[in-house]
Amino acid sequence: MPRWLKVIRGMIRTGLIFAAGVAVVASMVAGIVWLLPGGGGDRELVRMVVASAIWSFPIGMAFSGFLAIGARRRSFDELSIPRFAALGSGAGLLLFALLATNAWQAWSVSTAIANATIFVLLGGGAATATLVIARKAKPALEPGDEWPSLEEG
Secondary structure: OOOOHHHHHHHHHHHHHHHHHHHHHHHHHHHHHHOOOOOHHHHHHHHHHHHHHHHHHHHHHHHHHHHHHHHHOOOHHOOOOOHHHHHHEEEEEHHHHHHHHHOOOOOOHHHHHHHHHHHHHHHHHHHHHHHHHHHHOOOOOOOOOOOOOOOOO
């Protein structure tokens, strides 16, 4: 398989992982807000969870592309958390910039600042969580091991 195809497949997978992870976190936040007195309507909370998951997908894809370009041939142990956070924040900022080019007339200055902050924090937080989880995961195979075939289970 060509390298560029592997990178695209990895970008899509990372986008899906970002979307799933952000949906879980947003669901927990929405659940806490829902339990609080005067918390918010059910529709608004569901909309927040769905919107968070949808917007985190392209952020995850952009982050994965930045990572493929900027961190070739490095293991997760060699990458720093601040660098990962910066790549994720940059992906969020890129998505904000793309949206802002089309929404500059519809957004007030405070709305634009709030959206930029949300996208940057969403990207940086999801990227940092990805690195922490990847570092805690143990490799399925040791160096020199071979992949089991389907017949072996």
